[in-house]
Amino acid sequence: xxxxxxxxxxxxxxxxxxxxxxxxxxxxxxxxxxxxxxxxxxxxxxxxxxxxxxxxxxxxxxxxxxxxxxxxxxxxxxxxxxxxxxxxxxxxxxxxxxxxxxxxxxxxxxxxx
Amino acid sequence: xxxxxxxxxxxxxxxxxxxxxxxxxxxxxxxxxxxxxxxxxxxxxxxxxxxxxxxxxxxxxxxxxxxxxxxxxxxxxxxxxxxxxxxxxxxxxxxxxxxxxxxxxxxxxxxxxxxxxxxxxxxxxxxxxxxxxxxxxxxxxxxxxxxxxxxxxxxxxxxxxxxxxxxxxxxxxxxxxxxxxxxxxxxxxxxxxxxxxxxxxxxxxxxxxxxxxxxxxxxxxxxxxxxxxxxxxxxxxxxxxxxxxxxxxxxxxxxxxxxxxxxxxxxxxxxxxxxxxxxxxxxxxxxxx
Numbered sequence: 001x002x003x004x005x006x007x008x009x010x011x012x013x014x015x016x017x018x019x020x021x022x023x024x025x026x027x028x029x030x031x032x033x034x035x036x037x038x039x040x041x042x043x044x045x046x047x048x049x050x051x052x053x054x055x056x057x058x059x060x061x062x063x064x065x066x067x068x069x070x071x072x073x074x075x076x077x078x079x080x081x082x083x084x085x086x087x088x089x090x091x092x093x094x095x096x097x098x099x100x101x102x103x104x105x106x107x108x109x110x111x112x113x
Numbered sequence: 114x115x116x117x118x119x120x121x122x123x124x125x126x127x128x129x130x131x132x133x134x135x136x137x138x139x140x141x142x143x144x145x146x147x148x149x150x151x152x153x154x155x156x157x158x159x160x161x162x163x164x165x166x167x168x169x170x171x172x173x174x175x176x177x178x179x180x181x182x183x184x185x186x187x188x189x190x191x192x193x194x195x196x197x198x199x200x201x202x203x204x205x206x207x208x209x210x211x212x213x214x215x216x217x218x219x220x221x222x223x224x225x226x227x228x229x230x231x232x233x234x235x236x237x238x239x240x241x242x243x244x245x246x247x248x249x250x251x252x253x254x255x256x257x258x259x260x261x262x263x264x265x266x267x268x269x270x271x272x273x274x275x276x277x278x279x280x281x282x283x284x285x286x287x288x289x290x291x292x293x294x295x296x297x298x299x300x301x302x303x304x305x306x307x308x309x310x311x312x313x314x315x316x317x318x319x320x321x322x323x324x325x326x327x328x329x330x331x332x333x334x335x336x337x338x339x340x341x342x343x344x345x346x347x348x349x350x351x352x353x354x355x356x357x358x359x360x361x362x363x364x365x366x367x368x369x370x371x372x373x374x375x376x377x378x379x380x381x382x383x384x385x386x387x388x389x390x391x392x393x394x395x396x397x398x399x400x401x402x
Contacts, residue, residue, distance in 0.1 A: 024211040068376060069380035082366070
């Protein structure tokens with residue numbers, strides 16, 4: 001069995017991601033079906049009396065996996081927007097990406113008119 | 114391919130209204146001066162054409178509604194999923210789209226579509242074979258001989274997982290430094306094939322997806338049996354890359370980008386399998402009552 005940390009921590013992480021996601025609709029994240037489902041599942045899970053219950057651990061694993069999904073998708077999208085989302089780069093931009101600058105010659109090739 | 118991920122009732126008329134500029138422009142050779150068109154532009158994304166996303170319970174399972182329309186698969190089948198949790202997560206994917214629909218971020222929707230449509234028309238045995246194929250070339254069974262630090266790292270990180278899998282399933286896998294890979298006894302294949310056969314079609318689609326992402330059947334088994342978290346499995350799958358990154362430096366737009374994408378895909382696949390396998394559904398019901 002894997003160590004997943006405390007369920008409360010996972011839940012906090014999930015709520016944080018839900019807040020990010022609900023920015024798309026502008027509605028509060030507490031109105032989403034996902035929020036209601038998560039809260040219900042976490043509450044049901046909390047009252048389980050067994051100390052090391054397989055079902056309980058499985059639910060927590062699923063929650064942690066969902067958290068990993070939401071977080072990775074958000075970060076992947078941010079990187080995509082930043083580096084891959086705008087199509088092909090111009091020569092100047094590509095050079096800038098690796099810390100270089102195009103040469104500028106007065107009256108020559110790189111000179112602004 | 115991803116652009117055809119959904120189909121709705123009124124897809125036809127919408128297609129006709131699609132901007133005519135696209136196909137015409139592509140016929141004209143070279144860049145268009147006024148638009149300064151680039152050689153490669155990202156594909157157009159569909160606008161978010163719906164306001165509310167909701168879930169309804171139908172005969173075949175849980176369905177997704179975008180406003181008053183029912184979500185459909187690319188092959189125009191009704192989109193139904195067997196579990197409420199999965200439907201909730203899919204609905205969240207649709208509801209979290211801002212302005213435009215980004216299909217490349219909707220891994221759970223894609224997995225459901227694949228399971229519903231089964232576009233490659235594979236049966237259960239073929240799916241199992243597709244996943245088993247990766248065992249011959251399993252990432253964590255291939256070892257390097259140099260540099261010494263990497264040899265050590267692979268031994269310390271990968272050996273416990275192989276040991277765990279061998280013990281858990283009573284089989285022999287082993288590791289090898291040869292290009293031919295480890296020689297795995299036939300009994301191991303039988304054991305694993307019969308274990309995989311205990312999953313249903315939906316779960317198998319997910320398993321094959323995760324195996325193909327991690328390039329490792331053993332790590333996937335670790336995820337299915339709750340031995341590894343997704344983060345751990347992804348780290349182990351990219352162990353050599355992580356080692357090289359530590360040595361030579363990290364490039365955000367290559368390494369981090371790949372890491373996040375792999376993590377998202379592996380997590381989606383893992384969650385999909387767990388939510389689709391029957392044992393989980395039963396446990397949910399037990400908890401609720």
